[in-house]
Amino acid sequence: MAQQTPLYASHIAAGARMVDFAGWDMPVNYGSQIEEHHAVRREAGMFDVSHMLALDLEGADAKAFLRGLIANDVAKLTEPGKALYSCMLNEQGGVIDDLIVYFLTDTRYRIVVNAGTADKDVAWMQQRLAATGTKATLAVRRDLAMIAVQGPNARAKTWAALPGAEAASANLKVFQAAEFGSIFIARTGYTGEDGFELTLPVDKAVATWNALVAAGVKPCGLGARDTLRLEAGMALYGNDMDDTVSPLDAGLAWTVDFKDESRDFVGKAALVANGTGKQTLGLILEDKGVLRSHQKVVTAQGEGETTSGTFSPTLEKSIALARLPLGVAAGDAVEVEIRGKRLKARVVKAPFARNGKALA
């Protein structure tokens, strides 16, 4: 039996097509995925992301613990509410999960992790807390729901829906959060558009969702969320990287912080020893068809593989992220094998689209 978010009944009432996602019964679309995609690029849309898990880490050693736990360095977070995207690695340098850490105080951090990896993540963190003798506690916040409101008008519509929210969040920089009563407002997202991710008590989820609908925010499913994040060049855990893939090969080197040489973190030794073996770049299909994950890519430097692929509603072409041999560069012509045929594609730098515009 799949788990349901506090907004399940709202999705059903809105005519959503539900699918199983990581053990959760989630809306994939409410009619047309493409219309939902455009709503986010052009106006404002929202996603129920309550299947994701918020964790609160609190204690005297919280900061030191996180500096050793994840590949990005929380020491660079000094402004309250500031967020950091990072991978959490295993000893082999593979990605256990990608996550966002919010700095609240030196002894208090909020971490948001993926739904499909949540149990594994919590177990790993608890094991690390014990193994390192850390003075900090990890609270699992399944009492919270999450709504991502995204699009050029997302912030204004959120303020219209939630009286008082504007004063609390108007000055937030990108990748920064503030607490507004019991609602945690973060200027973050997974679409390449401006907007907020709201984390709020479960019993406020339906009223908040309804207020956002009334303010003109279009409910959008996980289908549009996937095409939006892929256009934005954002990695999806399980597709673009997993336990066996190094962040250096997955196009996530920018999230690995080696600056403080005295800092050790889980997986660092393996990353240093193995270096970068592959690179992740974007592809645009020039022939007709649709790129999907795990298709073979033939380049002058050898074979690679697509890790995510879809039809891009913004570009009206098919796009993919692909793990390619070193030496392949943006502008190169490559071929992708689809159902036994080799189709022409062009290598580009992701993102493909952000802030309402096609970039590639």
Next chain:
Amino acid sequence: MNTPANLRYTASHEWVRVEADGTLTVGVTDHAQEALGDVVFLELPEAGRVVTKEEAIAVIESVKAASDIYAPVAGEILEANQAAVDAPESVNADAYAAWLFKIKPANAADVDGLLDAAGYEAAIG
């Protein structure tokens, strides 16, 4: 659910219209287009291709996923619908207007093995 009574169906979600000359016009059902979501690409068989029953002969891709389309009967492809290839979204707009290919059955009696509307609705539960 929209399942016209004048058509025949397969359990793999093709609809089949038996024309006056005995040829068959084939598309995907309304149920199929709804399950697929926004259709963005079609790859249809070429005229003259000889196909066997239940052979995967075409591909329909939505934003979400790729699915095969199967020959409802053995026969020869007479024509593919280029208008649908040029406007794949027409399958979502009206799955029964956006036919995909026409086929001449090798054996006219094979049509009798296809589902009727009630049978198809029962099959998809």
